[in-house]
Amino acid sequence: MAQVATLFVQACCKGFNESHLTSAIYFEAQRGYCNTFGRTMRFSNFLHSKLLKWCSRSNHTSAQKLLEEISYYSTASTSERSKFLNKISVLMGYTNIQDLVEHERNRRQSMVDTSDFVDEFDFSVIRGRFQCIKVGDSSLIGLYEEVPEQVNLLELESSDQYITTSGARWENFDSFVDAWESLSPPITDINSLASREDKPFMVLFDAQHQQANSDAETKEEKRDTSKEPLKGTPTESVLDKRIRSLPGLTSRQYRQLEDSGFYTVRKLLHHFPRTYADLQHAQDAIVEGHYLMFVGTVLSSRGIRASSSFSFLEVIVGCKLQNDAEDCKIEDICGTENKKTIYLHLKKFFRGTRFTSQPFLRSIQSKYKEGDCVYVSGKVRKMRTKDHYEMREYNVDTVEEEELNANVQRGPYPLYPSKAGIKPNFLSDIISRVLKTLTIDMDPMPDEILKDFNLLNLCDAYIGIHCPMNLNVAGLARRRLIFDDFFYLQLGRLFQMLDALGTPMDKETLLDKYKNHELNSVCFDDWSKLTKTFLKALPYSLTPSQQNAVSEIIWDLKRPVPMNRLLQGDVGCGKTVVAFLACMEVINSGFQAAFMVPTELLAIQHYEHLLSFLESFGGDECRPSVALLTGSTSTKQSRTILKGLQTGEIAMVVGTHSLIAEKVEFSALRIAVIDEQHRFGVIQRGKFNSKLYSVLPSLRLNWRNLEGSLEDKAYMAPHVLAMSATPIPRTLALALYGDMSLTHITDLPPGRAPIETFVLEGNEIGFENVFQMMRDELITGGKVYLVYPVIDESEQLPQLRAATADFESISDKFKGYQCGLLHGRMSIDEKDDALKKFRYGETRILLATQVIEIGVDVPDATMMVVMNAERFGIAQLHQLRGRVGRGARKSKCIFLSSTSGTLDRLKVLERSSDGFYLANADLLLRGPGNLLGKKQSGHIPEFPIARLEIDGNILQEAHLAALKVLEKSNDLQLFPKLRAELSMRQPLCILGD
Numbered sequence: 007m008a009q010v011a012t013l014f015v016q017a018c019c020k021g022f023n024e025s026h027l028t029s030a031i032y033f034e035a036q037r038g039y040c041n042t043f044g045r046t047m048r049f050s051n052f053l054h055s056k057l058l059k060w061c062s063r064s065n066h067t068s069a070q071k072l073l074e075e076i077s078y079y080s081t082a083s084t085s086e087r088s089k090f091l092n093k094i095s096v097l098m099g100y101t102n103i104q105d106l107v108e109h110e111r112n113r114r115q116s117m118v119d120t121s122d123f124v125d126e127f128d129f130s131v132i133r134g135r136f137q138c139i140k141v142g143d144s145s146l147i148g149l150y151e152e153v154p155e156q157v158n159l160l161e162l163e164s165s166d167q168y169i170t171t172s173g174a175r176w177e178n179f180d181s182f183v184d185a186w187e188s189l190s191p192p193i194t195d196i197n198s199l200a201s202r203e204d205k206p207f208m209v210l211f212d213a214q215h216q217q218a219n220s221d222a223e224t225k226e227e228k229r230d231t232s233k234e235p236l237k238g239t240p241t242e243s244v245l246d247k248r249i250r251s252l253p254g255l256t257s258r259q260y261r262q263l264e265d266s267g268f269y270t271v272r273k274l275l276h277h278f279p280r281t282y283a284d285l286q287h288a289q290d291a292i293v294e295g296h297y298l299m300f301v302g303t304v305l306s307s308r309g310i311r312a313s314s315s316f317s318f319l320e321v322i323v324g325c326k327l328q329n330d331a332e333d334c335k336i337e338d339i340c341g342t343e344n345k346k347t348i349y350l351h352l353k354k355f356f357r358g359t360r361f362t363s364q365p366f367l368r369s370i371q372s373k374y375k376e377g378d379c380v381y382v383s384g385k386v387r388k389m390r391t392k393d394h395y396e397m398r399e400y401n402v403d404t405v406e407e408e409e410l411n412a413n414v415q416r417g418p419y420p421l422y423p424s425k426a427g428i429k430p431n432f433l434s435d436i437i438s439r440v441l442k443t444l445t446i447d448m449d450p451m452p453d454e455i456l457k458d459f460n461l462l463n464l465c466d467a468y469i470g471i472h473c474p475m476n477l478n479v480a481g482l483a484r485r486r487l488i489f490d491d492f493f494y495l496q497l498g499r500l501f502q503m504l505d506a507l508g509t510p511m512d513k514e515t516l517l518d519k520y521k522n523h524e525l526n527s528v529c530f531d532d533w534s535k536l537t538k539t540f541l542k543a544l545p546y547s548l549t550p551s552q553q554n555a556v557s558e559i560i561w562d563l564k565r566p567v568p569m570n571r572l573l574q575g576d577v578g579c580g581k582t583v584v585a586f587l588a589c590m591e592v593i594n595s596g597f598q599a600a601f602m603v604p605t606e607l608l609a610i611q612h613y614e615h616l617l618s619f620l621e622s623f624g625g626d627e628c629r630p631s632v633a634l635l636t637g638s639t640s641t642k643q644s645r646t647i648l649k650g651l652q653t654g655e656i657a658m659v660v661g662t663h664s665l666i667a668e669k670v671e672f673s674a675l676r677i678a679v680i681d682e683q684h685r686f687g688v689i690q691r692g693k694f695n696s697k698l699y700s701v702l703p704s705l706r707l708n709w710r711n712l713e714g715s716l717e718d719k720a721y722m723a724p725h726v727l728a729m730s731a732t733p734i735p736r737t738l739a740l741a742l743y744g745d746m747s748l749t750h751i752t753d754l755p756p757g758r759a760p761i762e763t764f765v766l767e768g769n770e771i772g773f774e775n776v777f778q779m780m781r782d783e784l785i786t787g788g789k790v791y792l793v794y795p796v797i798d799e800s801e802q803l804p805q806l807r808a809a810t811a812d813f814e815s816i817s818d819k820f821k822g823y824q825c826g827l828l829h830g831r832m833s834i835d836e837k838d839d840a841l842k843k844f845r846y847g848e849t850r851i852l853l854a855t856q857v858i859e860i861g862v863d864v865p866d867a868t869m870m871v872v873m874n875a876e877r878f879g880i881a882q883l884h885q886l887r888g889r890v891g892r893g894a895r896k897s898k899c900i901f902l903s904s905t906s907g908t909l910d911r912l913k914v915l916e917r918s919s920d921g922f923y924l925a926n927a928d929l930l931l932r933g934p935g936n937l938l939g940k941k942q943s944g945h946i947p948e949f950p951i952a953r954l955e956i957d958g959n960i961l962q963e964a965h966l967a968a969l970k971v972l973e974k975s976n977d978l979q980l981f982p983k984l985r986a987e988l989s990m991r992q993p994l995c996i997l998g999d
């Protein structure tokens with residue numbers, strides 16, 4: 007166990023080499039690809055950094071592929087992890103992972119024999135890399151780890167070897183618990199450690215500290231804590247009690263729970279419901295295409311082989327509904343009056359010969375037993391036979407009939423995911439028992455924080471999430487638990503930063519910096535000359551929000567550490583110009599800027615905007631040279647550009663992902679702007695970091711020394727400014743781990759009128775209305791986008807309107823107005839041409855696909871019609887709508903839906919034009935329970951229940967709360983319970999590379 011921590015630390019150290027990777031894989035394999043989040047995350051972080059080096063060194067294609075896979079490592083199953091490491095082993099030159107393990111074992115053995123082993127572990131290197139972690143003669147390192155149930159003997163052996171040969175003594179678990187206690191008494195939860203089997207942390211410590219406490223009595227006490235009754239005291243958390251301390255379970259059940267990872271009460275309570283069955287609202291009126299919930303009985307379950315490579319499972323569920331077609335409301339399902347039965351056909355399809363075997367079919371059909379009472383949710387589709395409905399994307403949960411009846415009246419019924427073969431009902435039962443043992447005083451959060459941030463008490467939060475009175479309570483409970491996740495993360499990070507600072511004054515300044523927004527920006531007078539000149543060249547003035555954003559960014563740019571900032575703002579709020587100004591600021595000091603966008607079309611558009619602004623500079627102003635680099639740039643041209651970037655002749659480059667190609671070398675890249683950054687993977691974004699710059703005398707930039715001078719002599723990764731109108735999960739993960747700061751643009755440029763939005767059914771009348779509105783718009787000088795879900799008509803999806811198919815008929819209908827066509831199959835020149843013609847008014851109607859969704863800016867486009875709008879997500883429609891309403895003229899947007907059933911979902915767009923609200927609504931509309939279930943958009947693996955789209959504000963509050971606490975007590979001495987809780991949570995951010 008201990009070596010794994012050592013290796014992770016080493017991995018992040020300068021001295022990291024391939025043998026460390028071998029050792030780490032060796033330990034990972036020995037430990038059975040342990041799936042504790044914190045650890046696998048660190049492991050994958052370090053693999054990632056290693057692979058990144060390979061990629062950037064040799065453009066190794068296999069490594070490139072693995073890089074993509076690695077992001078899933080921490081959430082992958084054991085077998086996937088094993089396969090992945092196998093691939094890495096092969097890449098490293100081993101036959102397979104067994105071969106690697108074998109080699110490594112032999113190597114270790116030979117090193118032990120020759121006492122070379124110590125060379126692998128150098129405390130000074132680690133200390134240099136992690137000031138916050140103390141080793142050697144300082145106090146302890148707290149690398150929190152899940153201690154596996156079975157510790158590999160080989161590891162134990164080796165850990166002793168590390169200790170004895172490195173001078174630090176590393177004895178058994180009990181003795182380091184003692185040492186911990188003597189070194190850090192306030193971290194009292196450690197006292198509750200009973201044995202090495204159940205405690206999630208890992209400590210390295212120094213020999214002399216270890217000697218400090220050898221009090222046998224204390225040790226005895228610690229061993230006995232597991233036998234104490236389950237209650238909260240300031241010195242031990244109920245949550246970290248061993249699962250075995252729960253009364254009333256058989257030893258087989260304890261074992262079963264522990265085998266599934268439920269070592270502690272906390273683990274169990276954090277097994278949240280996947281969703282809630284809202285039985286009071288089950289069986290509302292049946293509307294085709296709607297997401298509905300039913301309670302019924304399984305009538306049959308059959309695995310059917312349809313052909314040699316195709317099979318399906320059909321489960322038929324009978325549901326009794328009130329016999330009133332207009333008003334099918336639930337009633338007592340045991341009653342008999344005035345009822346009719348409807349039949350739900352739940353179908354699941356399997357392709358592939360292995361899915362047609364009888365054993366497979368028998369196994370799938372046996373999952374559902376005749377007579378089982380089930381709760382079914384999903385979308386319904388009418389079948390030909392009366393009262394029969396088909397459901398394809400569905401969820402089925404078996405429920406106990408008595409519970410069901412009780413819950414119809416009571417409130418939301420939690421549905422748990424099963425885990426490692428443990429049945430949801432069993433888990434639900436144990437969780438209910440645990441809930442009864444919780445007490446109000448178990449909450450480590452100070453009362454004033456609870457009050458200030460309107461939070462539920464922790465005990466109520468656990469009860470609320472597992473056994474809510476109603477969905478509101480479940481929501482509040484969820485909020486509290488997410489708050490905690492974010493809060494402790496923020497608290498941990500700020501705590502470490504404060505810890506590293508010497509004087510109280512330094513600490514205060516740091517807290518002030520985080521608290522006081524004003525301090526993080528520079529005033530306008532301090533903007534550079536070039537930035538001010540650029541500003542003057544703009545045809546408009548900045549909005550207050552834009553101005554603040556620029557000031558904040560410039561503040562960051564003036565610091566000697568790389569900025570990592572996310573610029574957020576709704577569509578059309580004017581993020582681009584803010585980024586341009588940031589680029590001017592660094593260019594003014596003689597550095598270079600790169601502006602990366604996801605599409606060539608956008609690159610061209612930004613480049614042309616930039617040129618037009620630069621052209622408006624006064625005659626005697628010095629204009630920086632800018633270039634455009636995309637996949638379509640000719641070889642000759644790109645050679646010139648690459649040379650210009652290398653020598654420093656080119657100050658700024660706009661382009662697509664070609665900017666991060668290995669051959670692109672900058673002389674002094676200081677800022678990388680990444681527009682619509684969620685379109686780029688983390689890895690792609692990270693690649694800018696490999697383009698370090700160094701300021702060497704030989705690299706003289708032609709346009710440098712406009713004002714500032716190149717003072718920095720060191721190598722430094724460029725500042726990164728990411729921009730997004732729609733944040734995505736990874737972004738938040740980055741915001742959390744990568745220390746990303748946020749800047750919001752909150753207002754729109756002046757004079758923008760709200761876009762009038764209509765949601766209509768795409769039937770004959772609907773189209774007639776739309777065509778009339780288009781005519782009105784065109785007559786008054788407007789321009790119209792028609793957006794299609796597909797380029798060509800398709801036999802499989804005849805209901806979808808296609809851009810090319812409609813071109814003729816629209817041209818016919820609107821004679822006198824030129825039509826243009828823009829879609830993804832056109833070459834970049836054709837696309838650019840089509841867009842230019844539309845921009846300059848040669849065409850007045852543009853039939854396009856989603857290619858226009860991101861960033862396309864034609865300010866005088868005033869109307870948009872989206873065909874088959876039901877095919878798009880709400881957030882996507884909002885982005886599309888953002889293409890109009892970008893000028894002073896009032897604009898309208900019409901969403902046409904081909905089915906009446908989806909109109910309600912789309913209507914939310916009529917009510918709101920707030921991107922964050924809509925992202926939230928989108929999430930909620932996808933169906934109940936999506937907030938807790940995993941694998942949905944917005945899910946951040948390390949935060950099981952947080953969703954980016956709607957929980958960003960909780961992160962903000964948690965940040966403020968953490969500041970508040972630390973302001974009161976820098977070292978948390980005043981909040982021992984908080985300190986204890988912090989020590990028990992994994993410091994997710996510490997070890998990222």
Ligand SMILES: Nc1ncnc2c1ncn2[C@@H]1O[C@H](COP(=O)(O)OP(=O)(O)OP(=O)(O)O)[C@@H](O)[C@H]1O
Nearest residue numbers: 546547548549577578579580581582583731755861
């Ligand atoms: N302060 C301002 N006053 C007037 N117009 C502005 C201002 N700032 C930006 N604009 C204009 O608003 C339009 C939208 O700006 P921009 O393309 O930068 O928005 P964005 O936030 O990047 O939008 P999207 O998310 O759609 O890409 C552009 O035509 C731009 O010229």
